[in-house]
Amino acid sequence: MKVTEHLERRKGTLFSFEILPPLKGKGIEAIFEGIDPLMEFEPPFINVTYHREEHAYKKYPNDMLKRISIRKRPGTVGICAAIINKYKVDAVPHLICGGFSAEETENALIDLHFLGINNVLALRGDPIKSETTFVPDEGGHKFAEDLIRQIVGLNKGRYLHEESENKERTDFCIGAAGYPEKHYESMNMKTDLAFLKQKIDAGAEYITSQMFYDNEKFFAFTKKCRDMGITVPIIPGLKPITSLKHIAFLPKTFHIDLPDALSDALVKCKTDAEVRAVGTEWCIAQSKELMKAGVPCIHYYTMGRSQAVRDIAKAVF
Numbered sequence: 001m002k003v004t005e006h007l008e009r010r011k012g013t014l015f016s017f018e019i020l021p022p023l024k025g026k027g028i029e030a031i032f033e034g035i036d037p038l039m040e041f042e043p044p045f046i047n048v049t050y051h052r053e054e055h056a057y058k059k060y061p062n063d064m065l066k067r068i069s070i071r072k073r074p075g076t077v078g079i080c081a082a083i084i085n086k087y088k089v090d091a092v093p094h095l096i097c098g099g100f101s102a103e104e105t106e107n108a109l110i111d112l113h114f115l116g117i118n119n120v121l122a123l124r125g126d127p128i129k130s131e132t133t134f135v136p137d138e139g140g141h142k143f144a145e146d147l148i149r150q151i152v153g154l155n156k157g158r159y160l161h162e163e164s165e166n167k168e169r170t171d172f173c174i175g176a177a178g179y180p181e182k183h184y185e186s187m188n189m190k191t192d193l194a195f196l197k198q199k200i201d202a203g204a205e206y207i208t209s210q211m212f213y214d215n216e217k218f219f220a221f222t223k224k225c226r227d228m229g230i231t232v233p234i235i236p237g238l239k240p241i242t243s244l245k246h247i248a249f250l251p252k253t254f255h256i257d258l259p260d261a262l263s264d265a266l267v268k269c270k271t272d273a274e275v276r277a278v279g280t281e282w283c284i285a286q287s288k289e290l291m292k293a294g295v296p297c298i299h300y301y302t303m304g305r306s307q308a309v310r311d312i313a314k315a316v317f
C-alpha cells in the first residue's frame with residue numbers, strides 16, 4: 001500500500017521509523033534485530049536510507065595511490081524486499097540524485113517496480129566529502145525536484161529514450177524532504193519553501209521532515225506550508241538524543257538547533273546514560289504534543305539504535 005493510503009486510512013497518529021543499511025559485511029540479521037523490538041507498535045511502513053559511495057585513496061606496494069570508490073552501507077533495495085517479505089509491512093526506499101545518472105535511476109526504479117515496492121522518498125543527497133557543493137553525476141539530477149519529475153514520468157509510462165508512451169506504468173507514491181529549520185544551503189526559509197512547493201507541484205505526495213527538537217518550529221513550518229498552498233500531509237521526523245557524541249554530532253551534521261531548555265539539561269550530563277534519559281524524556285514530550293496537534297504519523301530516525309525509539313513508542317503509542 002502507498003504511504004498516502006496509510007495516512008488516509010489511519011485512525012490516530014501512526015508510528016513509522018527509518019533504518020540504515022548495516023555496514024558492509026554484516027548480515028540481514030543485524031537489520032532484523034533493530035526492527036523486531038519496534039514491530040509491536042505496528043508501523044505501516046519502514047523507511048530505509050540510501051548511502052552513496054565515498055572516494056578514498058588506496059596505497060599500493062609500489063607507492064602508487066589509486067582512487068577507489070567505496071559504499072559503506074549498500075543494500076537499500078535488498079533490505080526493503082527483506083522487510084516486506086518478513087514483516088508484511090511496506091518499505092520506503094530512499095532514492096537520491098547523487099551518484100546516479102538518469103538511466104541508472106530509471107533502472108533502480110524498474111527494479112523497485114518489479115519487486116512490488118511502490119513507495120519512494122525522493123532526495124537529492126548531500127555533497128560527497130571531497131566536494132563542497134553538490135555535483136550531480138553526468139546525466140544525473142541536480143535537485144530532488146528533477147528526480148521527482150522522472151518518477152512521475154515513469155508513472156505515466158514515460159521511459160528514457162523511448163518514443164512510445166504506451167509502456168508499463170509504474171505506480172510510485174513519492175515523498176519529499178522538508179526542513180522546519182530550512183535546508184542549510186538555502187538563502188532563507190522563503191526560498192527553501194518555494195523550492196519545496198516546486199517539489200510538491202512536480203508530484204511529491206507527502207513531506208517527511210528533517211529532525212527537529214522544538215515543536216514550535218515544526219508548527220510554524222507547517223503553517224507556512226499551508227499558507228503557501230502546500231496541502232499534502234507533513235510527517236514530523238524525530239530523533240532521540242542518546243549519547244554525549246550526539247550533542248555535537250546532530251547539530252553539526254543536520255544543521256539543527258537545540259532549544260535552550262534541552263541544551264541546559266544536556267550540558268549537565270556526564271554520561272551517555274544521563275544524556276539518554278534526558279533525550280528520551282524530551283522526545284516523549286515532543287511526540288505527545290505532536291500527537292495532540294493531530295499529526296498523521298511520527299517518523300523516528302533510529303540511526304541504527306532502536307532501543308530508545310522503543311522506549312519512546314512504549315510511552316506514547
Ligand code: FAD
Pocket residue numbers: 048049050051052094095096122123124125126127142143144145177178183184185186191192195196198199208209210211237
Ligand atoms: P532538494 O530539494 O533538491 O534541495 C536541495 C537544496 O537546493 C535546498 O537548499 C533547496 O532549497 C535548493 N533547491 C531545491 N530546488 C531548487 C531549484 N530548482 N533551484 C535552486 N535551488 C533549489 N540523504 C541521503 O544521502 N540518503 C538518505 O537516505 C537521506 N534520507 C533523508 C530523509 C529525510 C526525511 C531528510 C529530511 C533528509 C534525508 N537525506 C538523505 C538528506 C538529504 O539528501 C539532504 O538534506 C540534501 O542536502 C538535500 O536533499 P533534498 O532532497 O531536500 O534536496
